[in-house]
Amino acid sequence: MRVTIADVAGAAGVSKTAVSFAFNNPEKLGQATLERVLQVAHELGYTPHPAARALSLRRSGTIGVLIPQRLSTVFANQFLSELFQGLGELVEEHDLTLLLVPPLAGSLEGAIRQASVDGFISLGLSPDDEALATLARIGIPTVLIDSEGSAEHPAVNVDDAGGAEAAARHLLDLGHRQLAMILLPPTRAQAGPTPTSARRLAGYKAALAGFDAPIPYQVTAGATMPAGARAFESFPKGRRRPTAILAMSDMAAIGVLGAAEAAGMSVPDDLSVVCRARP
């Protein structure tokens, strides 16, 4: 049986209040009482029950991270990995803990119910996901990352357009005029370019608007090395051969590097390649 505050109070010959104070408001207790209570508590191995504490304080001290993917895929993802590093440092500063909340038996909503958290951080949840509505109804503060914000849920997002524009301008500033863009493929869910792809493309175009360069060659490639290599093969040859590549996917860019090397080209001497760390 777990040692409760009453056990400690009994053993130390004081009231439950005194024991509680010993842990939470030590200054409200006499020196002698305080020491005795703490001593007894330690001997008995007493620790406040977190759930009882959370219930009473109406605060659990943990932040939940809503993960729409399976937990197993999270750790392989470079972007998420870095995100967690930052989150980890941040919550630590505030004496909080992180609760990773992947879908429970396929459903995020079920998982949300289980989780005793003070707030959620949601990763890339679709804006129309049921879970977000649930969260709003229950009234748990939630911040979105990588998805469209809404009235009840503020969002933090990567500046796709700005980043893309900076990347493109960098190449143009270097003097490159024959560019090639490797775009992200549409996802299965929806036809047409993904919002991310569209925003980055807009950024590229914004940069180009300030320069007198021919329209860049465009090709779509999945986020894999072979896809990147195929994209490289598809580039125009001769005069219109691109001298710089804007790749939206890291993996595709790596594929380009390999293909370029195989073709006897040197990066960055013969070819410049820019990409993003985001998948």
Next chain:
Amino acid sequence: MRVTIADVAGAAGVSKTAVSFAFNNPEKLGQATLERVLQVAHELGYTPHPAARALSLRRSGTIGVLIPQRLSTVFANQFLSELFQGLGELVEEHDLTLLLVPPLAGSLEGAIRQASVDGFISLGLSPDDEALATLARIGIPTVLIDSEGSAEHPAVNVDDAGGAEAAARHLLDLGHRQLAMILLPPTRAQAGPTPTSARRLAGYKAALAGFDAPIPYQVTAGATMPAGARAFESFPKGRRRPTAILAMSDMAAIGVLGAAEAAGMSVPDDLSVVCRARP
């Protein structure tokens, strides 16, 4: 204000028990009542308070993972990453969630107190860590990974000796007789070989015992590529040149690969290299 079970009961015109049953023992309710309660609960956005539930059920539905390192370092570690993949799948099967518990303000003990968990999995905690004693006193079931087990705490560990023996035997079976071993360096904390290094070395020796091979060349190298390259440089030349390497560190092994290639050797034609995925 959070919607409670009483609010739902009031709105639906039933008792709190009925509402509770609707969620936990639906079969104990009449069809009509059940539907009405569920309907009202949904409209009001009611969800059982996890802390209250945990307190009452004496079970929180989450497993804590005790991480002696800072959370930020965890995601960079290949071994831990794979471990989490497995853990993630496992807890999911049982409708549990994983709570990552890094040191809170530098102290694991403080973090343990915050965490409302049914049990802990501890990663590489030193057997004499205060936190383990605390855990035992409080009485939270705990399993150790990567550390010595004890009476109160069972442990799950990598079979260092067995794995090393298998690796060495594999090379010997391939016909190699001139082996080199790249051992792990002692940690700063203690002089002499680490327990891991010692167990693997014992495994290597056990394999060698069954073969008529000269005593392998031994060199110690840190878990870095340059250290591996230096180890390669230190190998004997000529007749006693090793034809196969047993490396205890992946990174060192990669260093060996690079150095071998630079030296014009082909792997595995001129040299065999075996290593382990564990850091």
Next chain:
DNA sequence: TTGTAGGCGTTATCAA
């Protein structure tokens, strides 16, 4: 089938 009441372990209010 439904309702009443007590307990889970803390914290916090209010007297003493």
Next chain:
DNA sequence: TTGATAACGCCTACAA
């Protein structure tokens, strides 16, 4: 400074 006592929100015998 200390000690009862009432929340906190839920679950669950037990009784009706």
